[in-house]
Amino acid sequence: MTSSAALGLPGGDAATVAAGEGAVPVAARGHADGGGPVHGLGPEWRPGPDGLLFRRAARVILLDEDDRVLLMRGHDVDQPERSWWFTVGGGIDDGEDSRTAALRELREETGIVLDPAALQGPVLTRSAIFDFFAQHCRQDEDLYLARVRSTDVGELSREGWTELEAGVLDELRWWPLDELAAVEIEVFPVGLAALVQDLAAGWDGTVRHLGLAHEH
Numbered sequence: 001m002t003s004s005a006a007l008g009l010p011g012g013d014a015a016t017v018a019a020g021e022g023a024v025p026v027a028a029r030g031h032a033d034g035g036g037p038v039h040g041l042g043p044e045w046r047p048g049p050d051g052l053l054f055r056r057a058a059r060v061i062l063l064d065e066d067d068r069v070l071l072m073r074g075h076d077v078d079q080p081e082r083s084w085w086f087t088v089g090g091g092i093d094d095g096e097d098s099r100t101a102a103l104r105e106l107r108e109e110t111g112i113v114l115d116p117a118a119l120q121g122p123v124l125t126r127s128a129i130f131d132f133f134a135q136h137c138r139q140d141e142d143l144y145l146a147r148v149r150s151t152d153v154g155e156l157s158r159e160g161w162t163e164l165e166a167g168v169l170d171e172l173r174w175w176p177l178d179e180l181a182a183v184e185i186e187v188f189p190v191g192l193a194a195l196v197q198d199l200a201a202g203w204d205g206t207v208r209h210l211g212l213a214h215e216h
Helices: 098-110 163-168 179-184 192-200
Strands: 014-019 053-063 070-075 079-090 120-132 135-147 169-175 186-188 210-214
Touching: 053 098, 079 120, 079 135, 079 169, 079 179, 079 192, 098 135, 098 210, 169 179, 179 192, 186 192
Parallel strands: 053 135, 079 186, 120 210
Antiparallel strands: 014 169, 053 070, 053 079, 070 079, 070 169, 120 135
């Protein structure tokens, strides 16, 4: 994502950073020179053994002191009328482990820099098959848990966004878990509010495997 502007960290009633005037509407990375894979997704997406475009990804379940979770809302350019909420994170680059990727993605997508020791997990793993950029894709994810104090975070920055990410990210929001559980819009992974509620009480060191989800 590339812009020098910043999105203010929501607090109180302003719990949302929405795509309005000056806001930048999360997708895949392409080559900086404008060239890239013919499928339109980033170079980390490669054909898997099942024929689907595949990548490994790392995500962060980020909680504040009030047990609100930071989520992103995005859409597919081919389905602009449909959007969904999801955790901060993205693809693992060549040579990275998932923990390093999770920290990098958090920094790039929000400007939040965490000490690696603050990241717990992975606490969850999952796989998902979905359509994006007119492609049928499969993604394997490691999800980590971290806590911050909203007063220590400062502003949420979009300086690390790619142009593609800027085109499909609509909103960032700190969600109270009771509100997230009641929302009608799609949230991934399914049942995230309940999963986070369990983790908010403290992680017991067990990695929970959520299996394969078909998300269409």
